[in-house]
Amino acid sequence: DGGITQSPKYLFRKEGQNVTxxxxxxxxxxxxxxxxxxxxxxxxxxxxxxxxNDFQKGDIxxxxxxxxxxxxxxxxxxxxxxxxxxAFYLCASSMSGRAPYEQYFGPGTRLTVT
Amino acid sequence: AQTVTQSQPEMSVQEAETxxxxxxxxxxxxxxxxxxxKQPPSRQMILVIRQEAYKQQNATENRxxxxxxxxxxxxxxxxxxxxxxxxxxxxxxxRSARRTxxxxxxxxxxxxxxxxxx
Numbered sequence: 001d002g003g004i005t006q007s008p009k010y011l012f013r014k015e016g017q018n019v020t021x022x023x024x025x026x027x028x029x030x031x032x033x034x035x036x037x038x039x040x041x042x043x044x045x046x047x048x049x050x051x052x053n054d055f056q057k058g059d060i061x062x063x064x065x066x067x068x069x070x071x072x073x074x075x076x077x078x079x080x081x082x083x084x085x086x087a088f089y090l091c092a093s094s095m096s097g098r099a100p101y102e103q104y105f106g107p108g109t110r111l112t113v114t
Numbered sequence: 115a116q117t118v119t120q121s122q123p124e125m126s127v128q129e130a131e132t133x134x135x136x137x138x139x140x141x142x143x144x145x146x147x148x149x150x151x152k153q154p155p156s157r158q159m160i161l162v163i164r165q166e167a168y169k170q171q172n173a174t175e176n177r178x179x180x181x182x183x184x185x186x187x188x189x190x191x192x193x194x195x196x197x198x199x200x201x202x203x204x205x206x207x208x209r210s211a212r213r214t215x216x217x218x219x220x221x222x223x224x225x226x227x228x229x230x231x232x
Contacts, residue, residue, distance in 0.1 A: 031218065040123070042205060042224040058219075088157065094218070102149055103207075103220055105159035 002027045006091050006106035013085075013113050021076045021109045023091035030096045032074035033103065036060060037088040046089075049074055050096065078111060085113045116141045118208050120223035127196045128231050134181075135191045135226045137206030145211035148189045150180070153203040153225070162204070165189065167211075193228075201230045 004025040013019045025032065031050050035043040045058030049068040063082025068074055074093075078085045088110050092103040117140045127133035139148070150162040165173045165182050172180050177194045193200055206223040 033220070035222075040224060042120075043222040045219065048219065090159065092159075092220075094220075096218070101218075102161045102164060103159075108157050 004091060004093055004104055004106035006109050009107065009109060011109055011111045013111070015113055016080045018080060019078050019111065021078065021089055021111070023074045023076065023106060024072055025093045026072060027093055027104060029093035029104070030071070031094045032068070033092040034066065034074070034076045035090045035092065037090055043090065046076065085111060087111060116208055116210065116221050118206055118221050118223040120206055120226050122226045124227045124229070126229045126231055127193070129196055129198060131196055132192060132194045133196055133228065135204050135228065137189045137191070137223055139187050139189065139208050141187070141208065143210055143212065147209045147211065148182070149207040149209070150178070150191045151205045151207060153205065154201070163191070196230050198230050198232060201228055203227050
């Protein structure tokens with residue numbers, strides 16, 4: 001079955017440590033996205049990528065980094081510079097083009113930093 | 115910049131009844147797409163329905179339908195014959211038909227939590 005996988009589902013880290021969240025898709029989608037979800041704030045865009053080796057900052061990119069070395073993979077690193085990293089993180093992908101393509105979402109990773 | 119507003123943080127509906135969730139958006143564009151997503155307690159985001167702005171006809175998907183008022187920039191979701199499984203967070207989303215920085219960005223509202231009462 002085609003879809004998006006995110007691992008792990010729950011992640012715990014100590015303050016000051018970098019942590020990388022995995023996102024893989026086998027939908028052959030060009031575009032991939034990372035969102036952060038906090039209560040009452042909806043989905044906020046962290047980074048997005050249209051093609052391999054290219055990505056753009058979203059609305060809240062500070063303290064995060066990404067890479068896009070393969071079309072299928074778009075890992076997100078939460079660095080120690082992110083002031084409030086505890087949140088639910090969603091990865092998404094979509095087809096490109098003007099048609100009303102929706103985003104497909106992974107199951108998410110809940111990150112807790114103490 | 116485009117914005118999406120969902121003014122109802124929480125709504126309740128009796129099982130088998132009908133409920134309408136509100137969404138308004140702000141844009142200067144004429145060509146765009148609108149979506150409603152459902153996020154159940156599992157937190158898996160699922161597409162409920164989509165609407166193309168150039169289509170006057172309101173989209174429907176089984177018990178789900180929208181009331182799209184382009185001039186008023188309103189995109190409400192109507193759920194008929196509500197079921198317990200409809201209980202979830204519902205997000206309204208906007209996507210321009212034009213690329214920004216090489217791709218298409220989606221803008222989400224803050225969500226409405228729907229409770230279904232047995």
